Amino acid sequence: MGRADARRARQGSARRAGKNGKKSGIRRLFTWKKLLGAFLGVCLLGILGFIGLYLYVDVPAGNKDAKLQSNVFKYADGSVMARVGQVNRETVPLSRIPKAVQHTFVAAENKTFYQDSGVDLKGTLRGIINTLRGKGKQGGSTITQQYVKNYYLSQEQTVSRKLQEIVISLKVDQKFQKDDILAGYINTSFYGRGAYGIQAAAQAYYGVDSDKLTVAQGAYLASLLQAPNQYDWAIASDAGKKLVQERWAYTLDNMVEMKWLTPAERAQQKFPVPKPPKPLPGASGQASYIIAAAKQELFAQGVDENEFEAGGWTVTLGIEKNRQKALEASVKRKLTDDLAPDRRPVDRDVQLGATSVDPKTGYVVALYGGAGYPKHYTNNATRSDYQPASTFKPVILASAMENHAVTQTGVPINPNTIYDGTNRRPVVGGTKPFAPPNEDQASYGKITVQTATNNSVNSVFAQMGADVGLDQVKKTAVSLGMNGAKMDVQPAMTLGTMGASPMQMAGVYATFDNHGEKVTPTLVKKAVQSKDGSDKEIPLKNPIGERVLSRTTADTVTSVLTGVVNDGTASDAVKNTAYKAAGKTGTSDDNKSAWFVGYTPNLVTAVGMFGESPQGGAQVTLKGAGGGGRVNGGGYPAKVWADYTENALGDGAGADFDLDTDMGAAVPPPAPPTPTHTATAPATPTHSPTAPTTPTGSPTDSGRPTGRPTPPTGGTTAGPPNGGTNGTGGTTGTGGGTGTGGTGTGGANGTGGTGTGTGGNTGGTGTGGGNLPNFGN
Template structure:
């Protein structure tokens, strides 16, 4: 290469370098870089504005955010059960003490009251960590956490984080700080399955939110950072140390923000939470109570779908001590005798009971069965079994209320005499009917009072015809029984319709309440944070029976307890009235009884697998199960424990007759020694001194009358069974005994009660 070539080569090599450097400089001048930076900023701002206007605050929270527990409480406010997808009960911020509110702000976001809803530094740090795949990061404000809890999913993505920023800005602009804090406290998760501060207060300290102290609030606020790790019952020694440090940090921040004085801060001691307890469920009687309460609310207009979303606090009239007393009574007096493995009848035995306060109408105790998870049918509300003879008082009430008379025109009162002959054909009825008495027993002439005491079917079958079956149904429905289950047939006088213990308790509570209707009610109050309270009717209604009628029925039913089929419930510490009942083929047995303070219906039912109704005979290893047996024994055991201060109360009755009122002083009722027109009964004094309309001065049920004259009775010749006229009466007032549906002969002359008597069945 020549010198010239070398020179050109060197020049070429020098000229080659500056050319690319010039191109880079021209491409990345400071002006272009600054313009690009501002362009990106403008695009970012434009994107932010676009995102702000594009992302709207959702109209409602997510289902998981709004779903709450429905809380059921006893009458005294103690929790009976929580149901629902989440253990949450929202409470208004006003129920959270201000110093407890401050513990959460101090722990999570002490500038909450002054910021605009977001922490950009913390948020972008969180986005950067998310992009790096490091998962959930802190740095969010209370507003952001509320937005995440209430409006958004819990997924960790950049788009979700950007939504959180925008919605937080809008929420902060649209809502007050109090509303945001309210939402935050009620949507946060505190561990132990508790969502919201109320559920957390119960889970950790067994108290309501309004009762929390500063120390307790600081612990709950500390939990939000790591609920499971900081749960005192689950925490490792390190976890306990960390939560105590965060608890102290929270209180120190409160001092810094001047929400707590230094002196008060120094007084604070860490309040160790209580051990966790199982969430209240639907085992035992609880399931029956919860389902019955729901059914009642739905019947009064509460929307079932909305109710399923939760947030309701439902207060029942159930008193915990009475509920436990009822459950114990069933266990002691019935289930302790049953051996389902040994006896089929024991496997089929079901019992239901409802106890009502007659002054309020509230159901204070209910027994639905062995357990909702074992037997889902609530035996206290089921209406598929016959109430049997517990229906008889309604027949008497119908007669008294309507001033009914017998077929021969005699007013029906407790002292009216009927023929209690077994299988006696009813006269004046709508169809042939001749029901048997229990054990096929005949009672002959018997007063209504004695017929009620001994539950004589033939008497009340005839009385049903006397008052009219349509009138009887009207009375029964006015007292709360289900008319749809009541066929207007003669058999209804034997309680052949279906009824529940709750319904029968309501009927008898109306008697106890002097004729003013009582509709047994389980729910006393139902509240929701946003939905209006349902319009629950007053359990105490209008006067459906006159006081005289209701009190007379009570007076008569006192006799069933004192001298009838329910002597098993006698107790010197209280006055009681009631009626037993045993249905056809012993498929059900009842006792419905009451004191001045408490009305309780107990029904026992034979139910085989598949719901088939079967006999109770043999249950407990005995024979027939009567209402005066297990049902009455359960009733008595329950009342002995439940009455308390009400045990000594006495009935205040406006009644002229019946076992529950004192008889008037004896008077001379003997008529002159002249013939009394045939068929017109004369009043005579019963052995108790209570006036009766029985022409036969005996209440023993003996169909052969006795002579009350001084001379021996000389009965006349009796009538025939075909209904011929009875023979003449004997001397000294002996009565002619008439045949079936015949007319008694004329009474003989003498000093005894004269006058002929109609044939036995003509007495009705």
């Protein structure tokens, strides 16, 4: 074959190959150069797309749900009373998490956390591929990515959300410090048992605050984040328990590798079995009233309500756990155990409220508001719709002394001033006619203010209010903490017809106890807001305010009120106590309320008992409650007070009042003068006894003669100083109202006779040989 033939053969063969050569054409199209170019083009497009995405996606505002926290209310000793909120989370700064515990989370989740850029590209790519393949939730994320997912995004598993996570994580890592990211991660993660964040988890699993966690406990909590429910020791299967122990050991071993633990320290660690789960402490029982009142107190001091309800607050109260329990037990023991609402319909109407205050600090140490939510929503300790009745009377006396008031005849008003205690005696000099009845229509005649206070004599204090001036009385009451808006300036206000709460009355009496420096009963000792990784303490008002009464006035009122406890309307309930006490009873019109407000040098407690119909809440009488007749302040209220006070005082039971006064029942009566010589008896009597002249300045409703020794109760007048020839007593002295008659002393060798006081009591017997007077009994 020649060259021409060979050429033609080759050309024919090429044409035949062209007809059947599709495969070779595909090869020419998909050369390795073209494939590489395409790959690089796709990569370039991906990079450009990612750059565009990076520029387009900003770090969003935090997820609203991730910001939700509970508010924690604590007792004075720091133990938790309740956690209240939609989410059980309390965000804490890293300063409240031990450094070693911080390291457990890094060791468990992301050993390169402090060096990486916030993203694990290999792990993330693996997660994206597995997501595309339908394998569900995948791990491999850094701490920064998990924080971004918790705080900025959602738990949704999609490619677009994963890409967002990467971009935001890179930006977050550039924008924030590693410690800020770690704090956010630890505080937003879910640990099981309904606990979000390490503080809630520390309480849920170990019953401690985050700053008290050990390394071993921190390693367990860090291990939980991989599978909270599966690894919760209380509900975990045997396999789950084995897995969490392995995870716990893995975490500690990584800490050794990172040189955060020494091998010796690692060897000492023992697996910390968590405590069994408990229900979250919530706002039930008395806590429901305490928390609601504490919140109102904070709002009144400028805390924004919406901001507070968003959570993140730790509120430490003045409530002392042991005293709170003692008050609740005393109410049950001395009142509710006596009630039988199934048999006595009136017992269904009984409500009781009480507030107990430390007079030196002003903090409320115990509070009783009622049966608790949802049985009774009104807080009986803070409600002010019932009359305080005669517990208001000490305010009138305080106003009289503070304003240097005098009686209608110009005699200064003090505990020794004598008034007319006649039942329904018309008030003289008042703004309008007023003649109130005394309890049980009793008439007392001429009595001192001390005796009138002991027996809660309405006619005396109605007249005293007119003598002081009702406007001045109101001014004093408001300065002591009572609500002037509920105080109508009318004669009846002297009987305590305004509205007042046990908390307000506790404040009034605490001011007496605090020597005249105002005490405003306060629940909240400290309020801290945890926000944006830091703690902010809110400044609060001091419960102890300025002086509103002179010390002499306040201490004199206290001295007078010891007589109510020792000899007056509260003596039956409070007698034979091992502590010094003062107080005042009160029973309102129609027996709709009954009160006792009492105090010792270290504790003030107001107890109010109220008649409230379960249907509609109308005020009704308490008469017949507990199976008795009228309910007086010296009954159930005083019994609850005495029982609680005995149990609540502790080491303070032996304290004595430090009083700067020379008046009132707490001041001992003056000692009789000591004879300076011995009288010699005459050989023969030379005269007969002569009748004394009637003393001038006889006691009236507004005063007593001056210059005479003042006995502790009535206006007693001494008999003539010397006995007669045969040793008979002198002429009978005149008793002042309920005072006792005096007797004279006998002559030289005789025995003094017995005088009879006009107050109805028998005079004492004088002794022979002296020239000094003896007072009647």
